[in-house]
Amino acid sequence: MKSHAKAVVIGGGVVGCSVLYHLAKSGWTDIMLIERSELTSGSSWHAAGGFHTLNGDPNVAKLQAYTVQLYKEIEEISGQSCSLHLTGGVMMADTPERMDFLRLAHAKGRYLGMDTELITPSEAKAMFPLMDETNFVGAMWDPVEGHLDPSGTTHAYAKAARKLGAEIVLRNRVVELTQEVDGTWNVVTEQGTVKAEHVVNCGGLWAREIGRMVGVELPVLAMEHMYLLTEPMPEVEEFNKSTGREMIGVLDFKGEIYTRQERNGILLGTYEKACKPWSPVSTPWDFGHELLQPDIDRIAPSLEIGFKHFPGIEKAGIKQIINGPFTFALDGNPLVGPVQGLTNFWCACAVMAGFSQGGGVGLALSNWMVHGDPGFDVWGMDVARFGEWATLRYTNAKVRENYSRRFSIRFPNEELPAARPAQTTPLYDTMIANNAVMGDSWGLETPLWFAPRGSEPKDVVSFHRSNDFGPIGEEVRATREKVGVTEIANFAKYEVSGPGAEDFLNRLMTNRMPKTGRIVLTPMLNEFGRLIGDFTIAKASPRGGEERFMIWGSSAAQKYHTRWFEKHLPKDGSIRIHRFDQTLVGLSIAGPKSRDLLQKLVDVDISTTAFRFMDFREMAVGGAPCMVNRITYTGDLGYEIWMAPAYQRLVYKAIKEAGEEFGLVDFGMRALLSMRLEKNFPTWFRELRPIYGPFEGSMDRFIKLEKNDFIGREAAAKEQAEGPKLRRVSFIVDAADADVMGDEPIWAKVGGKDYGTVEKPHGYGAPRFDAGGKEVRGSNAAEGASAVRGIVDGDWRVVGWVTSGGYAHYVEKSMAQGYVPAALAENESAGLFEIEILGHRRPARVNVEPPFDPSGEKMRT
Numbered sequence: 134m135k136s137h138a139k140a141v142v143i144g145g146g147v148v149g150c151s152v153l154y155h156l157a158k159s160g161w162t163d164i165m166l167i168e169r170s171e172l173t174s175g176s177s178w179h180a181a182g183g184f185h186t187l188n189g190d191p192n193v194a195k196l197q198a199y200t201v202q203l204y205k206e207i208e209e210i211s212g213q214s215c216s217l218h219l220t221g222g223v224m225m226a227d228t229p230e231r232m233d234f235l236r237l238a239h240a241k242g243r244y245l246g247m248d249t250e251l252i253t254p255s256e257a258k259a260m261f262p263l264m265d266e267t268n269f270v271g272a273m274w275d276p277v278e279g280h281l282d283p284s285g286t287t288h289a290y291a292k293a294a295r296k297l298g299a300e301i302v303l304r305n306r307v308v309e310l311t312q313e314v315d316g317t318w319n320v321v322t323e324q325g326t327v328k329a330e331h332v333v334n335c336g337g338l339w340a341r342e343i344g345r346m347v348g349v350e351l352p353v354l355a356m357e358h359m360y361l362l363t364e365p366m367p368e369v370e371e372f373n374k375s376t377g378r379e380m381i382g383v384l385d386f387k388g389e390i391y392t393r394q395e396r397n398g399i400l401l402g403t404y405e406k407a408c409k410p411w412s413p414v415s416t417p418w419d420f421g422h423e424l425l426q427p428d429i430d431r432i433a434p435s436l437e438i439g440f441k442h443f444p445g446i447e448k449a450g451i452k453q454i455i456n457g458p459f460t461f462a463l464d465g466n467p468l469v470g471p472v473q474g475l476t477n478f479w480c481a482c483a484v485m486a487g488f489s490q491g492g493g494v495g496l497a498l499s500n501w502m503v504h505g506d507p508g509f510d511v512w513g514m515d516v517a518r519f520g521e522w523a524t525l526r527y528t529n530a531k532v533r534e535n536y537s538r539r540f541s542i543r544f545p546n547e548e549l550p551a552a553r554p555a556q557t558t559p560l561y562d563t564m565i566a567n568n569a570v571m572g573d574s575w576g577l578e579t580p581l582w583f584a585p586r587g588s589e590p591k592d593v594v595s596f597h598r599s600n601d602f603g604p605i606g607e608e609v610r611a612t613r614e615k616v617g618v619t620e621i622a623n624f625a626k627y628e629v630s631g632p633g634a635e636d637f638l639n640r641l642m643t644n645r646m647p648k649t650g651r652i653v654l655t656p657m658l659n660e661f662g663r664l665i666g667d668f669t670i671a672k673a674s675p676r677g678g679e680e681r682f683m684i685w686g687s688s689a690a691q692k693y694h695t696r697w698f699e700k701h702l703p704k705d706g707s708i709r710i711h712r713f714d715q716t717l718v719g720l721s722i723a724g725p726k727s728r729d730l731l732q733k734l735v736d737v738d739i740s741t742t743a744f745r746f747m748d749f750r751e752m753a754v755g756g757a758p759c760m761v762n763r764i765t766y767t768g769d770l771g772y773e774i775w776m777a778p779a780y781q782r783l784v785y786k787a788i789k790e791a792g793e794e795f796g797l798v799d800f801g802m803r804a805l806l807s808m809r810l811e812k813n814f815p816t817w818f819r820e821l822r823p824i825y826g827p828f829e830g831s832m833d834r835f836i837k838l839e840k841n842d843f844i845g846r847e848a849a850a851k852e853q854a855e856g857p858k859l860r861r862v863s864f865i866v867d868a869a870d871a872d873v874m875g876d877e878p879i880w881a882k883v884g885g886k887d888y889g890t891v892e893k894p895h896g897y898g899a900p901r902f903d904a905g906g907k908e909v910r911g912s913n914a915a916e917g918a919s920a921v922r923g924i925v926d927g928d929w930r931v932v933g934w935v936t937s938g939g940y941a942h943y944v945e946k947s948m949a950q951g952y953v954p955a956a957l958a959e960n961e962s963a964g965l966f967e968i969e970i971l972g973h974r975r976p977a978r979v980n981v982e983p984p985f986d987p988s989g990e991k992m993r994t
């Protein structure tokens with residue numbers, strides 16, 4: 134074993150081997166993989182080997198498509214077969230709601246380049262005769278599904294990596310990780326210590342233990358998972374003989390089961406409600422190639438439904454039941470990327486579908502390590518997406534919830550209950566007493582809307598407008614016409630201070646930094662000129678002679694942004710970044726009466742000229758020391774008021790008392806989001822994401838190319854010079870009783886006209902390498918953009934996709950935001966656009982100006 138390596142990958146499961154292969158392919162050959170036992174000694178060896186491309190997150194779906202496409206490549210390089218069976222598969226809907234869910238998934242596929250098709254139960258039965266089709270109302274066919282040999286596939290990655298120069302060390306456990314002052318890692322193993330620049334945690338079932346070696350508690354938990362194998366079935370053999378084809382994969386949501394052909398019989402796996410964590414606190418190091426005791430009682434309810442839906446399987450004898458553990462993060466997607474707070478410590482774990490996702494994970498992580506950027510929008514699997522609140526017990530509760538709901542419908546207005554409440558503000562009990570329906574916002578309880586007195590504060594979950602529609606409308610109207618108050622503790626808040634803080638922020642941000650007492654809005658770009666942040670920044674008066682800036686951003690991106698800030702901090706420690714979390718909370722008041730209200734609570738002049746739009750000031754509100762921004766996300770006259778939690782109740786009480794004479798109402802997050810829609814304001818992670826450029830995102834006025842050399846400037850200048858290919862636009866939709874949720878296709882009647890290729894960007898810029906280490910571009914399905922298929926219908930074409938939307942209550946319009954080719958973006962003609970909502974195409978019209986207060990006069994007053 135060598136004593137030095139550029140990177141050490143810990144763990145020889147399918148994920149570790151894929152990471153090793155992709156690193157080697159990117160040209161890093163001084164790398165090694167260290168495996169405790171033999172390759173596949175964690176969860177990889179007993180996997181059912183199924184793969185598919187569908188995922189709730191379109192970006193993860195694209196990386197899954199890449200994984201499936203990669204198998205041929207690694208087979209060719211390694212000479213090792215993966216035993217790929219590309220059978221295709223169906224998802225069966227047993228209710229109209231489930232059919233709506235499949236329609237949504239199918240609609241999304243229109244711009245993701247997926248060839249899914251909605252079919253009848255009888256058509257599904259023709260491909261899988263073991264089912265009783267009368268149990269179903271419809272189905273969706275996906276041709277890119279199948280199964281493979283898990284062991285062969287892992288070895289194919291490993292052999293291909295070896296051929297490219299990587300070293301693999303077996304039967305050698307990593308027992309300790311320490312880091313030198315210069316950043317070098319000491320990877321202490323049973324056979325000696327390896328000095329490494331980078332360490333990658335691909336520990337699978339032991340990923341948590343490897344995290345603990347560096348003081349990190351990763352939110353990952355192993356669950357027991359069972360599948361059964363039947364005896365050979367004459368029906369299967371007969372089908373194979375008569376059609377010359379293998380049986381397809383079937384996913385039955387109601388029964389929470391999946392099936393596929395295995396030799397001459399059937400493999401049937403379950404995601405049962407009564408699920409069971411395995412080794413919930415720590416994983417024993419001596420766990421090897423052993424299986425867990427099957428527990429047929431636990432899966433009996435699923436089997437009962439399964440046998441009713443697939444009577445052909447019930448008749449067959451059960452040959453074997455496999456029960457094995459594998460890992461999940463809270464939302465079922467992987468944990469990938471650099472761990473915030475550490476240098477060169479990387480994660481590729483919690484990969485619950487290693488044979489669908491392993492390739493994409495390896496590609497994204499190797500890009501990140503080699504080029505400093507994953508090259509794709511990998512937010513859906515970024516290890517930074519969970520905060521410190523995701524403790525061991527929190528993870529346990531959430532993973533169990535996620536597992537038991539794997540095949541359940543998640544409605545757009547559905548809040549999941551496990552592990553809540555976790556974090557609360559001092560106003561939590563008051564909000565509950567006010568009949569608030571609470572939601573989870575990055576682990577923090579946040580009021581969503583207020584149910585009328587006497588009614589149960591609960592969402593009726595639905596794809597359609599629901600019981601919150603009326604109350605949200607009232608909250609919006611009262612705020613727009615008088616004044617409203619809402620909690621905004623769920624924003625991210627940072628302070629950046631120190632000599633040179635302004636230069637530091639100027640290098641990171643696209644807009645000029647504000648003068649003392651002023652506020653700016655500014656996007657942040659990566660080196661490829663793609664949007665990686667959107668902030669409100671205020672310059673506070675200096676303290677101790679040091680520059681001081683307050684920054685507000687997206688709460689979900691707190692670790693993601695902190696990691697980026699830390700990466701770019703000067704090494705001399707001159708600049709400090711403080712993340713407040715819930716040590717700073719807030720309230721926002723908005724509406725035409727908000728100034729009169731606030732004036733009653735402060736002892737300074739806040740008239741239009743004394744406290745202008747976009748001013749920032751530290752002042753006492755209701756006797757509590759606060760920071761006040763003259764800005765609100767409602768786009769009205771309004772204020773954001775920030776205080777230490779100890780003062781929040783005092784300030785809220787003062788606002789409520791003073792507000793009585795003005796008709797003050799409480800409003801929740803959903804009313805806030807409705808109001809931002811009628812102002813055409815974007816949201817982070819919906820409209821603004823790393824797949825879009827700043828001009829595509831219509832953020833033009835915040836991009837000051839002439840100010841100084843900020844990160845991403847060159848790429849942004851190029852985008853501006855060439856003209857953006859896409860544009861973010863707002864639509865007014867002629868919806869019925871359901872509004873858009875996001876990810877719906879946008880159709881346009883373009884006739885024979887060519888408005889450029891319709892592409893949903895996915896990757897951006899980062900170079901890729903072929904198997905010989907040669908740089909290539911546009912070489913694989915994950916690269917660049919999705920090809921769009923099945924999008925033409927006479928004169929109509931799918932030209933874009935919705936990012937978010939809903940009902941804009943004050944202007945009484947259903948609204949959507951999304952991306953379309955730039956050439957179409959300002960075309961306000963009627964009859965040009967349609968947006969597909971739950972399978973029905975609804976007329977839609979671009980509105981370039983916001984329908985509420987287009988001139989911005991109200992907020993500037």
Ligand SMILES: Cc1cc2nc3c(=O)[nH]c(=O)nc-3n(C[C@H](O)[C@H](O)[C@H](O)COP(=O)(O)OP(=O)(O)OC[C@H]3O[C@@H](n4cnc5c(N)ncnc54)[C@H](O)[C@@H]3O)c2cc1C
Nearest residue numbers: 144146148169175176177181182183307337457486487488
């Ligand atoms: C019953 C069952 C059915 C499944 N079916 C499917 C399916 O159909 N499709 C699908 O895609 N996925 C399936 N899975 C999930 C799949 O197995 C996992 O997604 C995959 O195995 C994860 O791979 P990994 O490399 O992350 O982890 P692992 O396979 O657990 O590999 C981790 C490796 O790290 C090594 N290691 C850990 N700590 C150390 C250390 N300190 N030093 C050195 N080495 C260390 C371990 O020995 C192990 O070999 C199934 C899993 C089970 C249990």
